[in-house]
Amino acid sequence: MAYSLGLVGHPISHSLSPWIHQNLLKKAVLEGTYTLYNIPVESFSREIEKLKGIQLDGFNVTVPYKQAIMRHLDEVDSTAKRVEAVNTVACRNGKWIGYNTDGSGYIRSLRDAYPDIFLNKSIRIILIGAGGAARGIYDALVQNGFYYIDIANRTTDHAVQIKELGNTFTETTIYSLDKVKNGLDGYDLIIQTTSVGMKPNDNEIIMVPEKVTESSIVSDIVYQPICTRMLQIAKRKKASVHYGHTMLLYQAQHAFEIWTGKQITVEDLKEPLQKQLEGR
Numbered sequence: 001m002a003y004s005l006g007l008v009g010h011p012i013s014h015s016l017s018p019w020i021h022q023n024l025l026k027k028a029v030l031e032g033t034y035t036l037y038n039i040p041v042e043s044f045s046r047e048i049e050k051l052k053g054i055q056l057d058g059f060n061v062t063v064p065y066k067q068a069i070m071r072h073l074d075e076v077d078s079t080a081k082r083v084e085a086v087n088t089v090a091c092r093n094g095k096w097i098g099y100n101t102d103g104s105g106y107i108r109s110l111r112d113a114y115p116d117i118f119l120n121k122s123i124r125i126i127l128i129g130a131g132g133a134a135r136g137i138y139d140a141l142v143q144n145g146f147y148y149i150d151i152a153n154r155t156t157d158h159a160v161q162i163k164e165l166g167n168t169f170t171e172t173t174i175y176s177l178d179k180v181k182n183g184l185d186g187y188d189l190i191i192q193t194t195s196v197g198m199k200p201n202d203n204e205i206i207m208v209p210e211k212v213t214e215s216s217i218v219s220d221i222v223y224q225p226i227c228t229r230m231l232q233i234a235k236r237k238k239a240s241v242h243y244g245h246t247m248l249l250y251q252a253q254h255a256f257e258i259w260t261g262k263q264i265t266v267e268d269l270k271e272p273l274q275k276q277l278e279g280r
Ligand code: ATR
Pocket: 129, 130, 131, 132, 133, 134, 153, 154, 155, 158, 193, 194, 195, 196, 206
């Protein structure tokens, strides 16, 4: 069988998902296509309903439709329901089923880079930012049994909503950005989840990680550039770093698994993906 896959979003012409999924198909020795469905906001509902007439096996959903897609689905899995966003749809027996692989992709990429931190669930973690990405990552950290997950955000109310995803064991303190920048040495894992620092604004930084030390891991979900200003400073301070493009690969790996049932290794795609990104 040939898989019919794709991506729904707007704008998506620069997306790397076709490149990643073509590679996964090749590695899995499967036939298939991955088509871009670039749908303008004003015709979203109409175009999505039209897609139901096409025999798709599955598709990814990206900005700005991760919430809007939900009302067009037949079923939504528990993670996507909790984080209220869908980035992967499986089409099975005429039904559209929504999933979210952003948080799981983040966790997989972290486990690949730093497996040891999963041996100690009481490490101290802080998320910077409280948007959709932070929501997915916070939920995945909670589901993976981490207890101490603080959140720092410009608008603290947004962080309060994310904290509600915690369970009875989770301990979360919410900070303003200013409050936290001098206390970063208290954290084992610092996760930058906003788009601040992304090209073409790669000279921007949400906070200068003055107080990071060599015992911390600094993670940035921005992947263009691969080494953001935040990560450059972290490296200078001898902290360990975790790159955003690896999350991109692992969320695709999980989506591909949902569609095909095959878990394909992606470690060997990290470097080629970096080259693709650097070539843009
Ligand atoms: P995504 O869904 O990709 O995570 P988002 O929902 O727009 O994106 O979330 C953006 C996050 O980045 C938010 O936490 C936002 O802070 P607010 O909650 O205060 O809006 C944060 N953010 C974006 N630009 C920022 C900036 N220039 N300075 C500080 N925080 C910023």
